Amino acid sequence: MATSMPTLANFDVHSDPSSLFSRWQKWIRRFEGAMTGFGITDDGRKKALLLHYGGEDLDDVFQTIKLTDNTYTKAKEVLETYFQPKQNTLYETIIFRREHQLQGESIDQYCTRLRKLAERCNFTDAEREIKTQIIEDCLSSQLRRKALEKDRGLEEIIELARSISLSETRTKEVEHVGRAEANHLRTAAGKQKQSRSWVKAKLKPTPDHKQQCYHCGGSYPHTKKCPAKGMTCNACGKPNHFAKVCKSAEKSTKDQKKRVKSGGKANALTSVEDAEETSDSDYVFQLSSSDTDQPRATVCVNNTPVQALIDSGATVNVMSRKTYNLTARNLTGIDTR
Structure with missing residues (x-):
């Protein structure tokens, strides 16, 4: 039964003389490995295959060497000596x-x-x-x-x-993870700090955007003393603010508005008109006819019964022209506004 022979490239004798010996060592190792793999142990066959697979150039070199021992071991030895350079x-x-x-x-x-x-x-x-x-x-x-x-x-x-x-x-892997986490925390802290700075800058008044003074209603900060300092509010009687910024009067007015309903016949207080604050000013209210559930009392004015709204918050008593005409008969010297 015929067996196929191993495939092995010829040995290149002439290329790159500087690596000739190292290339020979590699080639002879591959050759002997192939012989072992195919079970070729006969010394004569190994020598013949050495010259066959080595190629024509290797065979020419071998023919120039005189051998006394015509065996594979000797042939390998003399070829190795031939290819081995003189070393320094x-x-x-x-x-x-x-x-x-x-x-x-x-x-x-x-x-x-x-x-x-x-x-x-x-x-x-x-x-x-x-x-x-x-x-x-x-x-x-x-x-x-x-x-x-x-x-x-x-x-x-x-x-x-x-x-x-x-x-x-x-260690480098651990340090890399640690640095990545530290950078993440620093980035988050930086963003938080930037956000706080932005909010602070947004809330802080700038020279071009002044705030309103809670005491006098003018621009704040003042270049001089606040005009309301030492003054008494005409709305609530408390010191150090004007009525136009009075929180008590504003609250009272809002409460009155909540209690007003439209569509009635009685006279009811609905709103306060804006007026410049002076030391002798009275509050002026706007009256309209509307239904109301507010407590009222019947009072007698010049012997004429009149329905009056109790505790309207006004600094003066106000009545309609119709009510005046009913109660002012035979009255003289009355100041009307």
Whole structure:
């Protein structure tokens, strides 16, 4: 029963001489992996397949090498020697010493790069050299301090670096959430403060928008003393305000209006006309005919019975022309207004 052979690209002998040896090492690993996968263990078959899959250029190189031992192991050895460049150990060591951890590079990635460079340096103790390079040129100062506290192995240094990296990542996440919450609170507080400032500015009187004085009714603030200070209200008799801004008189008038109903025949008090406040002024009321449920009393005026509204709040007694004509017979010297 025929079996299909593995597919493997030929080895490129002539491209990029600087990476020739490293490319050969990768290719030979893939080749041996394929042989193992297909169960090919015969030494002669492996050598034949090596030259077949290596390609024409690899076969030409092999033919220039004289072999005393015609086996796969020997063929691999002489080809590896051919592709391996003459190394300058001092130069490779300098390159190794210049390698430092890059931004965003994990400790494992950094260690892998150092291992590859150390292969060309012929170090007696490569693990110790790699550990020293990590301690000297890693990005984490915390790792450096911990590593210098006591002598640790390379694997212990790598585990410590992983732990520190994880801790720093979690700390940044927590701090980010904390800053986000703090910024939210500061923003809310700023908006609240701005709102209070806006309300305060809105309520505060400006020079162009003066308030009304509660005592005299004029513009406030006064440039001089308030005119109502020391004066007595003609409406309620209380000091330090004029009747036109008297709250007591305003309340009394509103109460009277609430008690008035239209459509009656009796004379009723309905409103107060605006009048300039003077020291000898009387309150002038407007009378109209309307029904009312207000308490009334029958009084005798010049021997004539008259229906009168009790406690109208007026400072003078007022009657209609019709009532006057009924009661003023044979009266002389009466002041009418």
